[in-house]
Amino acid sequence: MKRLFLTLALVVLSISTITAQKQVPHATSLAKQAKANRTEIVLPQVKGYNCYKGDFHVHTTYSDGRLNPAARVIEAWLDGLDIVAITDHYEHHSGVRNMLKTISMKDSTVIHYRMAKVSHNKIHEEAVAQLKKSGFPMLLVKGGEITRKPEDVGHFNLLFLSDIDAAFDEDPAEAFRKAKAQGGIVMHNHPAWRRNTSDKTEFHEQVYGEGLVDGVEVVNGTTFYPHIVNRCIDEKLAMFANTDEHYLTEQRYGAVGRFRTMTIVLANELTEESVKEAILNRRTIAYSGGSLVGEEMWLNEFLNAAVDCRLTQVSEDSRMFRLTNNSSITLTLIKNRPYILEPFKSLLISIGRDKNSGEYQTPTFVVENMWHANYQHPKIELTIDE
Ligand SMILES: [Zn+2]
Ligand SMILES: [Zn+2]
Structure with a gap:
């Protein structure tokens, strides 16, 4: 009995250590800086549309990110964004899982399951609470990342959902259908993930063929997928550029004097409906590292504006x-x-x-x-x- 108690005590100890490690110290100081100066990224009006700066792919401590939802919102604001979608992994909450792997107790799987079960709607609510508290005029898009290990499936973000949890399904194609039934958008993330090619797999052919995919990341973080630009043009898909940030944007972009990777959305106004309409009509320009990627017509209009x-x-x-x-x-x-x-x-x-x-x-x-x-x-x- 004493031994079991000791084991449990160690477990509790490792939980707190891991929680402490997961949140980088900078997160707290970032939260205190909520009233710090925001980077203003000035973009022109293009053909009557406003250029809104969005990141449709970031992670928090609820999956494998290092900032909590509130800090992610503050970070996005300070970086000059207008739109952010917190898209934690549906399938894995790595900090918790990795730790529990070390427990050899018979019912560890039960504990694992109970601990790893996170409500994605609650993650969104935490972000919204910070938005309201700070009064940031930003748009928070509800989303989650379908994260499948098989490389031929890969990762997809479900965006503009009304109920993030309800869109999940063991069958990824079915999850896309559920997202679409909610009026959501499906984005193919980092299309060459662990494959050294961005060519479609059989699964991709199936879901693209069924019209379930609305857009693709032509840039993920600082990785550019040039071949995807042609796919987007040929198949009428929206081009996205997102950070997929797990750590701090300041480390990856600020340190080298760049704006963070972002999707510029040409929309009428900063509302969910308007931004979604712009994406579905492919009025997006991907920005990363000082470069702009998009359809020729929009790049032409952007430059002239x-x-x-x-x-x-x-x-x-x-x-x-x-x-x-x-x-x-x-x-x-x-x-x-x-x-x-x-x-x-x-x-x-x-x-x-x-x-x-x-x-x-x-x-x-x-x-x-x-x-x-x-x-x-x-x-x-x-x-x-x-
Ligand atoms: Zn991913
Ligand atoms: Zn991701």
């Missing part, structure tokens, strides 16, 4: 343009040589006549920090503003 282009001087052999970047995104424009157009700065660029036709050339640039197809940059003509 961000850059003010004025004709300042005309001479016999050339025209001078003043380009002003009214966005927070540094733009790399190439015409014979690269021009780095920094945020809220102007450049004067002289463009000569075409050698063959003798006509003045238009201000058309290959945009090196934009990607619109497999490893390809778009060539965009700037409209001359008056």
Whole structure:
């Protein structure tokens, strides 16, 4: 009996140690900084739509993340986001599970099950409570991550759910159907996960074929999947870029002076309906590490909205343009040589006549920090503003 008591005492001790380890010390200080300065990422109005900055894939201490839901919300706010979806793993709550694996008691599986059972709706409620307490004008999207070990199934986020727990199913395809029945969206996460290829598996063919998938991550964290850009265009799927953050965005992005990876959503307003409508109509641009990935038309519209282009001087052999970047995104424009157009700065660029036709050339640039197809940059003509 004494021995059993000792075992249990050790178990309790390891529970508290693990809980303490799981939450990095920074989380508490982050919570205290709720009133700290937020990074403002200025993006233009594109064809009448607002550019909202979203992350549709982050984790908390309820699965294998290192920040609690409240701290994740504060982090998203400070990073300049408008939308965040906490998408903890449905299947594994690793801290708890790993610890309980060491117990050899007969009923350990029962304890494991009881402890690992987490209500995802409750996780969302915790995040909402922080949002209300801080008064952040952000949109919190209800979601969860279907996390299957077999590589041919992989991971999918169920987003815009009304009841996160009710969307779960042992059969992943059935979970997608349940999510869709709730009016939700299904996103294919990190499509090359543990496979070294982003090609579809038999399972993927089935669920894509059934129309259950609405979008794919073309970027997960700092990993870019160039082939997925073409898939999104060909199959009319929304492109996403998300952090899939488990630790701190400050460590991965802030430390190198970058905004966090995000999905820019071109929507009418910051409401669930409006943002969902924009995603289903594929008005998204993926942002990561200073690059923008999207459909050519939207990249064209975005560049023209961000850059003010004025004709300042005309001479016999050339025209001078003043380009002003009214966005927070540094733009790399190439015409014979690269021009780095920094945020809220102007450049004067002289463009000569075409050698063959003798006509003045238009201000058309290959945009090196934009990607619109497999490893390809778009060539965009700037409209001359008056
Ligand atoms: Zn995943
Ligand atoms: Zn994830």
